[in-house]
Amino acid sequence: TKTIGEQVLIIGVGNTAMDCCRTSLRLGGKQVKVMARKPRGYFKASEWELDDAEEEQVEIVVNHSPREFVINDGQLVGMQFDVFEYHVDDDGKLQQELIGEEFFPCNDVILAIGQETAFPWIERDIGLDFDQWNQPVVDRATYQSTRAGVFFGGDAAFGPENIIWAVEHGHQAAISIHRHCQNEAIDDRLPFGMNLASTKMSIHEWSFSNDYEGANRRQMRHVDLKERFNQLNIEVEMGFSAEQTTIEVERCLNCDIQTVFTTDLCIECDACIDVCPVRCLTITENTDEPTLRAALTVPAQNLDQPLYVSAALPQTGRVMVKDENVCIHCSLCAERCPTGAWDMRKSTLLIPYAVDEKTAKWQQKTA
Ligand code: SF4
Ligand code: SF4
16 A cells, blocks of 8 residues: 555554554554553564654553444444453463453554464375364475475465574475485485584684674664654664674674683683683583583572583593583683683584585585
């Protein structure tokens, strides 16, 4: 649509709803309300998206659940909502209580809520199986359905996921389709690879910034509130200033730079233990995992994060333990280590694409 009524209701409060309400303002909406079923703490939209919408005078109405459209003489005139109160019960579950109803006049309603995939148009006797939720049965590795040559990806394959996963599904399905068209086995695929290379250039000099700044997210500069509505295509976010960018990049945890430990080089001088700013290194006797976790300089309480435990150290037979959960990849341990037992290495994840299946590119990448 190129225009919209003056009173607009947006149903739903995810990031799509934020796009809808702000676009409505640019298409002629004067009173734009986002109608949320639950309290603010349960919104799906990112906090900064909510801030940006409210900066533009979008009203966010909480605890209102849509009941019905109200239509007079074939014309939409508003929506009726159930009004709820919420409380958290003793089991920590959110409970709702109906306390009334309310009518909101409007010219247009935009449904910005999740959609379900539906495949009533696919015949059920063509060799394409569906599961108990009426979703196609799809192979997780090849993205092929139970009917050879038919592939699914994105939400249609495994339900709601984000767009990054949809792109990955597309890559993998492209490999399958390529192999299928070549009459080759679609599950015979190149493996994922990993390259590790030392980032050291010389002592005390690294090929990445290893400073770590725990600064809060910067507020990005925006086009002036009046000016931004002059044209539909004005991009509101102007990007970070040079100063903001400098601080933003220092928040990076350098997740592609890994600490790599060479047991035989360690002389147990404790220099890395002393210098680590987050105390995630410990040299200790090896023992069972619960005891080891509790014995660390800072006990490792996140049980989902495996510990790094070295082989027995040459001097005493103890082990070097690292809690990866709190490492900020600052590289101070590697910088301080007199023997190079700790090293920082850049890891590159190598993901095969369809083109790699037929060329020598994969061998070059993994060489
Ligand atoms: S990289 Fe930094 S935070 Fe991680 S173990 Fe080494 S000194 Fe500690
Ligand atoms: S600084 Fe190096 S040699 Fe010293 S304890 Fe740490 S890893 Fe071992």
